[in-house]
Amino acid sequence: MKYLTIIFILISQNLTAQVLHLKPLKADAITGSAFAKSIADSSLTLEQREKIIFNEIKNGNVPNFLRKLTKVTHSNEWDLGDDKISVSYYVLPDYFCIGSDEDFFYVPMTPLLAQKIAYLTKCSLLTRKMVDKVYKNATIKLEPKPIPPTKAMTTVPVFIAHNEIIKTQLKDFDAQHKNSELTAGHKKDIIISNKIYGEQTPRVVIYGWHKLDGKPIQPMYNKHTNTWADYSHGVRLVQQNVWINGKKTKIAKVLKNEKLSILLSDEGRIEKPFYPATKY
Structure with missing residues (x-):
């Protein structure tokens, strides 16, 4: 019985490691479209809006389709003295939404809020290299649908308009x-x-x-301050755990390592693999 208990615990840990750590979605939770309208009030400051978004996510108002993480594996790309190096990690199957499977709202946010949610869910944001790997492994590839840039691109009505475009796709x-x-x-x-x-x-x-030919429209870009959020931004998280040749470690630990960082980063070591946000 003792050994069966140990095996059950190990299996349970493995299963829970592959889902998003959030409260269950309540049957009476506000729908994505209703939530979007509720934060469209132009009198709300960015700080107020993001506090509302965070509380909604913290309370578990996230679609069920977003909770089952997807395994991404790549190998045979590096020379670190081994014949074969395999890297595996678990990512959100889509960008962060609020609402249900039937009625959800892609919610653009600043990196400060994104990092806070990453802390809440025991996750990390991705590197550029990981984003490329996610796109390569995606089974649903949608064509980008840009909206002509204006001052309104940071407002909720434009967020809603782009959300409807994606849902149509x-x-x-x-x-x-x-x-x-x-x-x-x-x-x-x-x-x-x-x-x-x-x-x-x-x-x-x-x-x-990424366009359907696999080429990204947006090269790496850092000209906006960390209080910027526009309709085109998405937040995809990755579980903090990563497996290298089957051995579990942490993404932050790999990224800070001079030798191993190449497995997840195409810009060398990343000493601070996070945004300067306070924990929840």
């Missing part, structure tokens, strides 16, 4: 999407990078929005 993949299949191409990623720091004001670093 997803109609052709409804069953696969609800089944947590890896989806990419419809947002730029907020990424971790050495370019977060080094300026007078910490920056948000964005990358991605």
Whole structure:
């Protein structure tokens, strides 16, 4: 019986390591479209809006399709003295949403909020290299649909308009999407990078929005401060655990290592693989 208990614990730990650590979605939770309208009030400051978003996520108002993480594995790309090196990690199958499987709202946010949610869910943001790997492994690849840039691109009405564009695209993949299949191409990623720091004001670093030919529209870019959030930004998280040749370690530990960082980063060591946000 003792050994069976140990085995059960190990299996349970493995299963829970592959889901998003959040409270269950309540049956009476506000829908994504209703939530979007509730934060469209122009009198709300960015800080107030992001506090509302955080509390909604903390209370578990996140679609079920987003909770089952997707395994991404790549190997045979590096020369670290081994014949074969395999790297595996678990990512969100889509960008962060609020609402249900039937009615959800992609919620753009600053990297400060994104990092706070990463802390809450025991996750990390991705590097540029990891974003490329996610796109390569995605089974649902959506064509980017940019909205012409204006001053309104940071406002909720534009967030809502882009959300509807993406949901229209997803109609052709409804069953696969609800089944947590890896989806990419419809947002730029907020990424971790050495370019977060080094300026007078910490920056948000964005990358991605891959076209159907696999080429990203957005090269790595850090010209916005870390209080910027526009309709094109998405937040995809990755579980903190990473497996190298089957041995578990932490993403932050790998990224800080001079030798191993190449496994997850194409810009060398990342000494601070996080944004300067307070924990929840």
